[in-house]
Amino acid sequence: MKIEVYSPTIRRKEMDAVLTAMVEERIGPGERSRLLLQTAKEQLRFDFALALRSPAIALHLALQALDLKDGDAVLISALSPRYYLQVLSDLRLIPMYCDVSFSFPCMNRESIEKTINSKSAGVPPRGIVLHHTLGYVPDTASITELGIPVIEDISQSYSLPSQDQEKDAAVMQPIRGVFAILGLEERDMLTSGGGALLFATNRKDGSLLRAYSNIPAEYCLPDINAALAVVQFREAVRNMARRREIAQVYTQASLRAAHKRFVPLDGVDYNNYAFSLVLETGMKDVAAYARKKEILVENAFEQSLAGSGISDSADCPVSFSLSLRTVLFPLYPRLLSQDIQRVSRLISTLP
Numbered sequence: 001m002k003i004e005v006y007s008p009t010i011r012r013k014e015m016d017a018v019l020t021a022m023v024e025e026r027i028g029p030g031e032r033s034r035l036l037l038q039t040a041k042e043q044l045r046f047d048f049a050l051a052l053r054s055p056a057i058a059l060h061l062a063l064q065a066l067d068l069k070d071g072d073a074v075l076i077s078a079l080s081p082r083y084y085l086q087v088l089s090d091l092r093l094i095p096m097y098c099d100v101s102f103s104f105p106c107m108n109r110e111s112i113e114k115t116i117n118s119k120s121a122g123v124p125p126r127g128i129v130l131h132h133t134l135g136y137v138p139d140t141a142s143i144t145e146l147g148i149p150v151i152e153d154i155s156q157s158y159s160l161p162s163q164d165q166e167k168d169a170a171v172m173q174p175i176r177g178v179f180a181i182l183g184l185e186e187r188d189m190l191t192s193g194g195g196a197l198l199f200a201t202n203r204k205d206g207s208l209l210r211a212y213s214n215i216p217a218e219y220c221l222p223d224i225n226a227a228l229a230v231v232q233f234r235e236a237v238r239n240m241a242r243r244r245e246i247a248q249v250y251t252q253a254s255l256r257a258a259h260k261r262f263v264p265l266d267g268v269d270y271n272n273y274a275f276s277l278v279l280e281t282g283m284k285d286v287a288a289y290a291r292k293k294e295i296l297v298e299n300a301f302e303q304s305l306a307g308s309g310i311s312d313s314a315d316c317p318v319s320f321s322l323s324l325r326t327v328l329f330p331l332y333p334r335l336l337s338q339d340i341q342r343v344s345r346l347i348s349t350l351p
Helices: 012-023 031-044 055-065 083-090 109-119 140-144 203-210 223-234 236-254 283-292 317-325 337-348
Strands: 048-052 073-077 094-098 127-131 150-153 179-183 196-200 275-278 326-329
Touching: 012 223, 031 048, 031 179, 031 196, 031 223, 048 055, 048 203, 055 083, 055 150, 055 179, 055 196, 055 203, 073 083, 073 109, 083 094, 094 109, 109 140, 127 140, 140 150, 179 203, 196 203, 223 236, 236 275, 236 337, 283 326, 317 326, 326 337
Parallel strands: 073 094, 073 127, 127 150, 150 179
Antiparallel strands: 048 196, 179 196, 275 326
16 A cells, blocks of 8 residues: 555544534634634734635735835745745735755755845845745744844744643744744645634734734635644644654664755754655655655655746755755654554665
């Protein structure tokens, strides 16, 4: 039986929550969306948040709230999701693509300053959208010191301490950007089947989002999705503990392989959103070898700007290289023990 590279963690609790919403015929935006915001606030500690139908809507509103003008530049990583470019185009904003390093897939202050100096003659962009790529958390504190408004995309980096720590400490790492987006799409760390939370952690920034409190219902997250997301928040610690266990097995196996892993920043625990390797050999060879073992793998950045050929490979050579050589292996809480061992053996014997 083939092992899929990805599977959403939907158990009986999630199914029951969605079924209850359907039986009660409460599927549009309403009470469950408000419950979701209350539940999320316990971990995210925000001042104000909006529950929206998609990350694209969340990014659109966040950029609007920054009061950007037509033709303003917004700096984004070349490994950002493709939808970023569509949102910027809709708002008539100009993307400024930034490269990353081979050891860490997110932008840092050095790469941002280099991009500003080389592409805009030192004129800073009006905003930065900082994607926490593959769940890795960038040094947002140093980036915000540049004085440019930052929107953090934590869709893949949402994490909580393990269950053996104090319950009161079960809060996500601090958000330092003006706004943060927590996507709830199928492949985000938490899922509602589609949607996103857009939030601000302090009152000053929260007041900018309150201007959108009365947006039409068509922009808001339906209750049928919110019901699923509430359970995802409540089960997060359990699911993350399982991810940690699986990743430990894979990490030991990778020590016997010739391929490299990304390295989290010092003092920041990785949430094990994914298990990726930067290959020394070709992607096709590894994918073919995995198929023989009935295990599916995939290009980690196929849907990124660099992977889609949108950003300029000459301006962002590292991102372009990573988009050709970074592979994802199956890592999700529902993996069976025998499947984990199969994937582990694959990793340790990669060509």
